[in-house]
Amino acid sequence: MFLSKIFTSFTFRFLVGYVAWLSVSVFMVLGVIYAFIAYDSFSDVHRSVNQELDELSAAYLSGGVESADTFIREHSGPERLIRFFYFIGDENRQRITGSLEQWPATETYRDGWLGFDLQDALSTIKDPVNTEFIARIKTLPSGEQVLVARHYADILTSTKLVAGALIQSMVVTIILGTLGGAVATALSLRQIERINKTVRHIMSGDFSERIDGKGSRGDLRQLSININQMLDRxxxxxNGVRQVSDNIAHDLRTPLTRLRNRLSELYNETACPDAQGEVAALIEEADGLLGTFSALLRITQVESGNRRSGFADIDLCTLVSDVIELYEPLAQDKDQQLETGMAKVGAFHGDRNLLFQAVANLVDNAIKYTPEGGRVFVGLSVEPAAFKISVADSGVGIPAGDKEKVFQRFFRVESSRGKQPGNGLGLSLVQAVVRLHEGEISLEDNHPGLRVVIRLPRDTTPVV
Structure with missing residues (x-):
């Protein structure tokens, strides 16, 4: 798992790309170096052969065969590091003198250079040498032809060694660069994962958590310090906003509760039917306000993440079935067709009460906004990475421009205002519950109506 993170991380891909481009650049530089080395080596071979050819020709012209033999004997001795071979022949290339027994069968290359198999020209050579000998000829004014050959296997060996060293160094560069990129990425990922782990704790509601900057250096250390300072703020x-909200809700709920209780007493004490009707309406308003304050407090509590302490393994199939059983009589009263599609799913780690309320809110809304004789669907299915809960209705739906706004507190679609009871907090609570469980909620068109889809992650390992 960690290796896959390394290979898919941006840092590793960037470093691999950098090493690739660096390798190409190094390869081009090494190629130029090799070309210069090879060119210089073969230029030296050509220069030495031409020099030997000129000196042998001069010796033969000045002293004849005797002077040429002396030159050949001195330049072919075992103390010489570079072996040259010589041949002087008449105009028909019949041997006059030289270290070669006969004129060799040569292959002609550009600029008058020749290559030949030494075995054809020297009987003491048993193994074929092919064109590892390079030769040059010169025709003297008297018609004789002078040939000087040099064995250039040492040059080929040197250039091969240079080429091999260059290739090996490039391979080592690629390997070390890739390994270095993997190590650097691993170290970076460990530090980033430590930051992500802390952020996940904070997202779960623990705002006291801070990033441990030990072991971090440079920019990551400064980033950790800045994030911690931001988290402090x-x-x-x-805490200030939550405290103010809680104080307002509690301070208002207490007098509202007393007011509602007093209205209940007045309702029981009043004998006039008209007065009782007025009091009953006031009691209903008070109940609505108390419900609003309770919903606000519950949303605040869920969003703070404090409810994670109530997480346990639950059966989503049983939970959704219980919600359907609870609302089935209400759907029957409106002559609605309540359809279900339940799949067997595994255990899910979450808060049963909160999830029950979230699904119940969705089913309640679906029944509420679906006309009589309509259809409501509640389904539970399994996806590769999530459990999917779907609630669909055949009502009027929600305009595309309002689908994101309905999750805001107290927001209500204009078409539902005054027609359906509510305070605009139901979907806000559902979204808070889904986020607490690290899930996603989306609104889709049902043609007609609305489809609400909740996806809860199947990997629900608790944050530690």
């Missing part, structure tokens, strides 16, 4: 602001 966010925690102060969040």
């Amino acid at each position: 966010i925690e102060v602001l969040m």
